[in-house]
Amino acid sequence: MNFVFSLLGLILGLTCSALVIILTLYRKTRIHFIWLFFNVVVAIWGFGAFFIGRATSPQEGIIAWRLSHIGVIFIAVLFFHTACILCDIESKLKKVILFAYLQGAFFLCLNATPLFISKTRIIFDSIYYNQSTGLFYPVFFFIWVVLVIWGHIELIRHYRIASGLKRNQILYFFTGMLVGFSGGTTNFFPMFKLDIFPFGNITIPIYCIIVTYAILKYRLMDIKLAITRVGIFILVYLFALGIPLFLGYKYNSWKLSTYLAIILASISSFAYDYLRRRAENILLHEQNRYQRALKDFSSTLIFIRDIEELSQKVVIKIMDAVKLDFCAIYLKQDGVFSLRSKKAMNHPQLPSAIEGSSQFVNSFNNTNAPVLGDYLPRLENVRLGLVSPLFLNQNLYGFIVLGPKEKDALFTDTDIDAFSIVSNQTSLALSEIYYFNEFQKATEEKYKLLVEKERLQSAFEIAEAYRHELGNILNIISTSLGNLMFIGDTTPTKEEIEQTRKSINNNVKRGHKIFSAISEYNESSKLEPKEARLDELIKAAINDKEEDLSKNNISLKADIGENIALLANDNLISALRYFLEGAIGAIEYVNPKVRLIDIKLKSQDGLAELIISDTGGDATADKLYTGIGIERAKEGGILYFIARRIIFDHQGKLEMVSFDNGKGTSFLIKIPLKKV
Numbered sequence: 001m002n003f004v005f006s007l008l009g010l011i012l013g014l015t016c017s018a019l020v021i022i023l024t025l026y027r028k029t030r031i032h033f034i035w036l037f038f039n040v041v042v043a044i045w046g047f048g049a050f051f052i053g054r055a056t057s058p059q060e061g062i063i064a065w066r067l068s069h070i071g072v073i074f075i076a077v078l079f080f081h082t083a084c085i086l087c088d089i090e091s092k093l094k095k096v097i098l099f100a101y102l103q104g105a106f107f108l109c110l111n112a113t114p115l116f117i118s119k120t121r122i123i124f125d126s127i128y129y130n131q132s133t134g135l136f137y138p139v140f141f142f143i144w145v146v147l148v149i150w151g152h153i154e155l156i157r158h159y160r161i162a163s164g165l166k167r168n169q170i171l172y173f174f175t176g177m178l179v180g181f182s183g184g185t186t187n188f189f190p191m192f193k194l195d196i197f198p199f200g201n202i203t204i205p206i207y208c209i210i211v212t213y214a215i216l217k218y219r220l221m222d223i224k225l226a227i228t229r230v231g232i233f234i235l236v237y238l239f240a241l242g243i244p245l246f247l248g249y250k251y252n253s254w255k256l257s258t259y260l261a262i263i264l265a266s267i268s269s270f271a272y273d274y275l276r277r278r279a280e281n282i283l284l285h286e287q288n289r290y291q292r293a294l295k296d297f298s299s300t301l302i303f304i305r306d307i308e309e310l311s312q313k314v315v316i317k318i319m320d321a322v323k324l325d326f327c328a329i330y331l332k333q334d335g336v337f338s339l340r341s342k343k344a345m346n347h348p349q350l351p352s353a354i355e356g357s358s359q360f361v362n363s364f365n366n367t368n369a370p371v372l373g374d375y376l377p378r379l380e381n382v383r384l385g386l387v388s389p390l391f392l393n394q395n396l397y398g399f400i401v402l403g404p405k406e407k408d409a410l411f412t413d414t415d416i417d418a419f420s421i422v423s424n425q426t427s428l429a430l431s432e433i434y435y436f437n438e439f440q441k442a443t444e445e446k447y448k449l450l451v452e453k454e455r456l457q458s459a460f461e462i463a464e465a466y467r468h469e470l471g472n473i474l475n476i477i478s479t480s481l482g483n484l485m486f487i488g489d490t491t492p493t494k495e496e497i498e499q500t501r502k503s504i505n506n507n508v509k510r511g512h513k514i515f516s517a518i519s520e521y522n523e524s525s526k527l528e529p530k531e532a533r534l535d536e537l538i539k540a541a542i543n544d545k546e547e548d549l550s551k552n553n554i555s556l557k558a559d560i561g562e563n564i565a566l567l568a569n570d571n572l573i574s575a576l577r578y579f580l581e582g583a584i585g586a587i588e589y590v591n592p593k594v595r596l597i598d599i600k601l602k603s604q605d606g607l608a609e610l611i612i613s614d615t616g617g618d619a620t621a622d623k624l625y626t627g628i629g630i631e632r633a634k635e636g637g638i639l640y641f642i643a644r645r646i647i648f649d650h651q652g653k654l655e656m657v658s659f660d661n662g663k664g665t666s667f668l669i670k671i672p673l674k675k676v
Contacts, residue, residue, distance in 0.1 A: 034085065038078035042204075044071030049187075062117065069111050073140070075184075076147040077104045079177060083151035086173060087158040100147055107140045116140070141188065148181055172210060180207030232279060236272045240264035290321040291418040297321075298425035307331070307433055311341035314400065314426055319343045324385065325403030330354060331390070331430075332397050337361065340398075348382045348403065364389045364396055370419045372411060373404070386411050388423035392431055400426065529567040529650070531674055534608050535560045535601060537568070541576035542599075548584050553595060560601040564608050565674045568650060575646040578639040579612050579667055586616025592663060603673055610669040618662035647671065 048068020055061040077100045084090045084097060110116040115134040155174040162170055184204050186196065241261060248257030297317050304310045311329045318327045326344035330337040337354040344350075354360060360377045368391060373384025383404055390398040400423055405411065538560050549556055583597050598613040647654045652671035659666060 034078055034082050038075070038082060041071035041074045041078060044068065045075065046071075046204075065117050066111050069117065070108065073107050073111065073144075074104050076144040076151075077101055079181075080147040080151040083154050083173075083177075086170060087154050089154060089158075100143075103140075103143055107136065110134070110136050137191075152178065152181075176207040176210035179210065180204050232272060232275050236268050236275065240268040291414060293321045294318070294418050294422050298422050301425045301429040302432060304429055305433055305436055307430070308340070310426070310429055310433065314422070315341045315343045318400070318402065318422070322402075323406035325383075325406075326350070326401075327403065328401045329390075330398050330401065332356070337398060344403070349380055350382055350401070351380050354379070361396070364399065370416050370423065373402075386415070386419060388419045390423055390427045390430060392427065392434060397427070397430060399423075529569050531565060532568040532572070534564045534566055534568075534572075534610070534671070535562055537573045538576055538599065538601060538610070541573055541580055544577055545580045545584065548581075549597075552584060552588050554584060554587055554597060555595060556597045556599070558599045560599060561603070564601060564603050566608055566650070566671055567674050569646075571646050572650060575643040578643040582619075582640055582643075583612065583614035583616055586619065586665075587614055588616075590615075590617040592616070606673055607670045608673055610671075611666055612669070613659070613664060613666040615660075615664045617665070618658040619656060619665040 045068050048064055048071065051064035052061065052068060055064050080100055081090075081097055084093050090097065107116065113134070115136050117137065118134050152174065155170055155177075159167060159170045159174065183206075241264075244257035244261035244264065247253065247260065294317070301310065301314070304313065311331070315327045315329055318324070325346050326342065326348050328342040328344075328350055329340050331340045332338075335356045337356065339350060339352050342350060358377075360379060363371065363376050364387075368389060370386050370388040373386055376384060376387060378384065379401070384401060385404040386402040388400040388402075389396055390400065400419070402419070538558070542556065542558065548554075580597070587595050587597070592615045594615050596615050598611075600611045602609050644654050647669055650671050652669060655668040657666045657668065658664070
């Protein structure tokens, strides 16, 4: 019997030691560490059982039992902690977990005293079994049983509500632990005077097989590369230790083999590290390629300023980089997550919208990291691979939904890290777009207010100009009519009557021109701008005023270039005519020696720059639009107001500069060119 007991203990110790090596070589998360220590304590119990079976005296039996209980004490604690993590209830039961570790530490201290295990006895003809438990052992056993039962109850409860991969993980972990504990608890029977041989020990290695299968098949601990690393580790150290042993045995030269073993052992770690990296690069070449591509792509998302463009580019890039069944983006709108973009290989029937209160959406309430699709409810029976949430102002704003990989390849931890970067950068880009749109709306509202203010200001200015101009017209008409009245025996001559008639007629025409200009501006300003060539508009305005230029003996120089395109209303040509009319009228009134109008047009820095200069005296800004300075050339001053308003309507600028000691004025007009 002692041989069977020793053999089962040795098998268990070696099996758990192998699992410890696998977990040690792999990059670990918290659950890896807990599961690693669980297998360490089970291995300690297994080796302790081996020494119990090999004990030849009561003293050796006591030592072996206390050694085995170093593991036994923490088996239930680490199992319970692992079950809590697997069921996502660790935070809810953190006080219970803390108590479990504290009581384990307490009983570990008592393990070296008779208060825990007092003495052994011969049982089953050859095994020094624990005969008498100490005062605190029943308390330990009670807590041990409670933790084991509680852990299994939590596994059953969460198995009922879990789905997909999570459900399979819980199933295999529960089954393996149930088998292991069912057999392992038979070791406690003889301690309580039930002399039944613990044949159940044979089931304990079976739990290792079940859980190992779950690790490989259902990623219970997510150790994809562990087998490769273990294989390389065994190969390297078999070579490093096997050659010296072979040479020492064959040639009976153990001194030489010892030196050789030291040398090979020194370089083995470097060889293992090199071979491991090479093997992982080969195995993960494709995965590393698309992960680098996704990370590089993520850095460009911040420059996108349109949600639709962002959604399409993210989906297309992911599908081009990773071989998936489909990829889609959902974004929140009015409490519902709507499908904004999708690309698929097999045309899955993804829902067009997901309710914000659905179980699927609620799965992201306590996480901001990508979640494997097997942990989530299905979307209309569509199998999911990975879902990355998108956040705006710390609120769930959407998610990137990925289908399964080609050939059902698994998503790894590094995949999750890569898609975390993509989702974070996408969330940041969405935030930038959101704030940019809000800023743009605020800017547009502010611009509208400024435009409205400018329109009102222009209306007041035009009204003032109109009042002044109309006052002059009415005053001239009134004066002319007064001259026609009989004063005493004086009777107006025929020439005086004709002169008065012409004056009244000219001022009526002048008033009509002002009314027509205002009416034309009001009608044309309502029309949508269209593409036009400014050089052609200037030529057309010059042709319209050619007769007036010739009649008043005014020279005109024009350097207007070609193909200067912009967006313009029909009233832009009217503004050009008003500038020419003002220049002609000013020259006629001032009557300078040099009667010249100079026009220059060029494009520079995205603007059309037009300069109209005349020798008709000073008309700088502080005089033209205020006071009597409105009467440049004694008529037509109001037309400058309308011309300026037209320039502003085209997002242009107008500047005026007097030159040659006030003998002339230049109007500098800048209007944005049409964007290509």
